Amino acid sequence: MNATVKFGKNHFPVLLDELISIISPLYSGTFIDCTFGQGGYSKAILLNLNNKVIAIDRDNKAVLNAIHLKKKFKDNFHFENIKFSEINTLNLNKENIKAIIFDLGYSSKQIQDPEKGLSFHTKGKLNMQMGLNDISAHEVINFLESKDIEKIFKYFGEEKKSKIISKKISLLRQKKIIKTEDLVNLINQSKLKKNSKIHNATKIFQALRIFVNKEISELIFGLINAYKILPVGGMIVAISFHSIEDRIIKFFFKNFSQKISLSRYLPDQFEEKEEKLFKLPRKKPIVPSEYEKKINPPSRSAKLRYAIKVKHSDNFDIFTEKFKYLIDIENLSKKL
Numbered sequence: 636m637n638a639t640v641k642f643g644k645n646h647f648p649v650l651l652d653e654l655i656s657i658i659s660p661l662y663s664g665t666f667i668d669c670t671f672g673q674g675g676y677s678k679a680i681l682l683n684l685n686n687k688v689i690a691i692d693r694d695n696k697a698v699l700n701a702i703h704l705k706k707k708f709k710d711n712f713h714f715e716n717i718k719f720s721e722i723n724t725l726n727l728n729k730e731n732i733k734a735i736i737f738d739l740g741y742s743s744k745q746i747q748d749p750e751k752g753l754s755f756h757t758k759g760k761l762n763m764q765m766g767l768n769d770i771s772a773h774e775v776i777n778f779l780e781s782k783d784i785e786k787i788f789k790y791f792g793e794e795k796k797s798k799i800i801s802k803k804i805s806l807l808r809q810k811k812i813i814k815t816e817d818l819v820n821l822i823n824q825s826k827l828k829k830n831s832k833i834h835n836a837t838k839i840f841q842a843l844r845i846f847v848n849k850e851i852s853e854l855i856f857g858l859i860n861a862y863k864i865l866p867v868g869g870m871i872v873a874i875s876f877h878s879i880e881d882r883i884i885k886f887f888f889k890n891f892s893q894k895i896s897l898s899r900y901l902p903d904q905f906e907e908k909e910e911k912l913f914k915l916p917r918k919k920p921i922v923p924s925e926y927e928k929k930i931n932p933p934s935r936s937a938k939l940r941y942a943i944k945v946k947h948s949d950n951f952d953i954f955t956e957k958f959k960y961l962i963d964i965e966n967l968s969k970k971l
């Protein structure tokens with residue numbers, strides 16, 4: 636870790652040294668930190684006094700961390716409590732944007748916050764809202780149709796017992812309001828513990844967090860809108876923590892870094908090719924070192940990918956079409 640940056644106890648910004656070595660050639664300009672959290676990345680970038688940071692976080696508890704940075708870095712730091720899918724609403728008239736950074740998922744503080752109920756160790760009313768949400772896990776589990784709950788578990792949790800668990804939920808909620816501990820008990824009853832390293836409820840809780848926070852739509856429209864506001868030569872960096880996120884990021888960068896066919900129907904010799912939108916400095920993701928995984932075990936599943944914008948475009952239909960089935964599942968929340 637960068638020796639000159641100090642962070643609070645138990646706060647280890649993931650892949651920080653790797654991020655800084657990738658973005659530092661672009662220094663002297665504005666960096667957008669889409670997932671401010673405890674401000675680890677923002678702080679490290681602001682240590683270079685020629686840099687400015689515009690930070691975003693949907694969790695209003697991040698405001699407290701932002702106030703500390705504002706006191707120290709004054710006009711070089713600005714914070715907005717918005718979702719990153721709305722990045723295009725920032726006032727960026729005079730900004731010289733160099734890179735836009737996404738460090739997805741949750742901070743350890745959020746996971747430990749009993750009010751948010753993100754962890755299966757919490758008790759009481761189900762919640763799982765990160766901030767600026769329309770729905771909570773309480774409404775999903777207690778009121779959404781069982782067949783829709785099954786889809787959420789299957790596609791966002793890749794949970795094999797989705798059908799059994801969603802059926803048990805619909806039976807139990809006829810008798811009582813389901814709370815966090817009831818859901819964990821119900822999952823435990825539905826699954827024989829095979830792998831002691833992974834909690835039985837891990838996949839179901841992942842699925843619910845994705846659905847409640849619309850993480851798939853956030854990521855897809857966050858990447859598209861980031862691309863749209865980024866000048867040519869600017870960089871997008873995205874760090875993911877589970878396979879669905881990484882699949883989306885990988886597709887976005889890889890697909891648009893190849894020449895795109897404008898028409899699927901013309902024979903090859905007539906086929907127009909659109910120029911590629913990104914340059915990919917490396918194809919494979921960067922992952923944490925053994926040392927980082929040891930001192931910060933939650934970093935073990937992190938994958939960092941980055942790309943440099945080489946051309947502007949407004950057409951991302953291929954991207955949204957590819958993941959439409961996931962966006963449609965998130966939109967089932969409209970039934971609530």
Ligand SMILES: C[S@@+](CC[C@H](N)C(=O)[O-])C[C@H]1O[C@@H](n2cnc3c(N)ncnc32)[C@H](O)[C@@H]1O
Pocket residue numbers: 647648649669670671672673674675676677691692693694697717718719720738739740741742765853854
């Ligand atoms: C893993 S933490 C980021 C940690 C940060 N890099 C640091 O060093 O402290 C992810 C943060 O992103 C925020 N977040 C997640 N999804 C978001 C979204 N769609 N829009 C805005 N913020 C989001 C969460 O609230 C959380 O604070």
